[in-house]
Amino acid sequence: DAMVIQNPRYQVTQFGKPVTLSCSQTLNHNVMYWYQQKSSQAPKLLFHYYDKDFNNEADTPDNFQSRRPNTSFCFLDIRSPGLGDAAMYLCATSRDGGGWQPQHFGDGTRLSIL
Amino acid sequence: AQSVTQLGSHVSVSEGALVLLRCNYSSSVPPYLFWYVQYPNQGLQLLLKYTSAATLVKGINGFEAEFKKSETSFHLTKPSAHMSDAAEYFCAVKADTGRRALTFGSGTRLQVQP
Numbered sequence: 001d002a003m004v005i006q007n008p009r010y011q012v013t014q015f016g017k018p019v020t021l022s023c024s025q026t027l028n029h030n031v032m033y034w035y036q037q038k039s040s041q042a043p044k045l046l047f048h049y050y051d052k053d054f055n056n057e058a059d060t061p062d063n064f065q066s067r068r069p070n071t072s073f074c075f076l077d078i079r080s081p082g083l084g085d086a087a088m089y090l091c092a093t094s095r096d097g098g099g100w101q102p103q104h105f106g107d108g109t110r111l112s113i114l
Numbered sequence: 115a116q117s118v119t120q121l122g123s124h125v126s127v128s129e130g131a132l133v134l135l136r137c138n139y140s141s142s143v144p145p146y147l148f149w150y151v152q153y154p155n156q157g158l159q160l161l162l163k164y165t166s167a168a169t170l171v172k173g174i175n176g177f178e179a180e181f182k183k184s185e186t187s188f189h190l191t192k193p194s195a196h197m198s199d200a201a202e203y204f205c206a207v208k209a210d211t212g213r214r215a216l217t218f219g220s221g222t223r224l225q226v227q228p
Contacts, residue, residue: 004157031214042204042218043158050214057215090157096214100146100165103216105157 003027004106006091012112013081021076021109023091032074033103034066035090043090049074050096078111086113116141118207120219128227133177133192135222137205140186145207147188148216149179152202161203164188175199200226 004025013019023032031050035043047056049068063085065077078085088110092103121136139145146165150158162173169181179190188205205219 006157009155033215040221042220045215048214055214088155092158094214100163100208102148102160102163103158105150105159107157108155110155 004091004093004104006089006106006109008109009107010110010112012114014114015083016080019078019081019111021078021089021091021111023074023076023106024072025091025093025104026072027093027095027104028071029093029104030071030096031094032068033092033094034064034074034076035092036085037088037090037108039087046076081111081113083113086111116145116207116217118205118217118219120203120205120222122222123220124223124225126225126227127195129197130194133190133195133199133224135190135203135205135224137179137188137190137219138186139188139205139207141207147179147181148206148208149173149177149188149190150204150206151175152204152221154201158204161190195224195226197226197228200224 007022033048034046037043046060068074088108090108091106094101094103117140119138148163149161152158161177162171164171164181172178177192202221202223204221206216
């Protein structure tokens with residue numbers, strides 16, 4: 001089945017140690033999104049790629065960056081994780097055919113900071 | 115600007131009872147509306163979407179939602195709750211303004227009592 005795959009499912013890193021989260025998709029969708037979801041909260045959009053065009057949300061900290069080397073893969077880099085960055089990170093994709101196109105989510109990576 | 119309000123952060127029903135999860139939206143242009151479900155430690159799964167084709171939308175797992183423009187509502191219902199319906203439910207809105215981001219509500223946790 002076509003899907004959105006996130007690796008790893010669980011990631012533990014040390015305070016200040018850079019970490020990279022991975023997302024791949026077999027849907028061939030133009031748009032890939034990264035969300036941060038803290039406990040009992042709604043997902044919060046960090047940024048998204050439309051093809052190779054990067055779109056950052058205004059309130060996304062500089063500590064968070066992203067790369068999309070090709071259509072299938074997208075990475076979230078956290079340069080110096082702080083305790084407040086512990087969260088579930090969700091990757092999503094959509095076919096940008098209009099506002100009605102739904103987003104398809106991966107199962108997320110739960111990030112813990114020691 | 116667009117926003118979503120979900121009334122009731124927690125809803126508890128008995129197995130076999132009606133499920134009603136409330137969602138009200140605000141949008142300056144005709145919206146696209148979505149309901150997603152999230153099971154523990156998983157990503158978001160699309161339940162259904164409103165794209166203006168029909169005001170009553172049927173989704174997966176027996177859920178449906180009705181778009182009521184006069185009430186700016188898009189409430190989610192299921193006639194008979196099942197234990198497997200216990201999860202977090204998110205309502206989301208997207209305005210067709212070229213901005214691709216979804217705006218999520220704060221979520222409603224559904225508990226199903228035996």
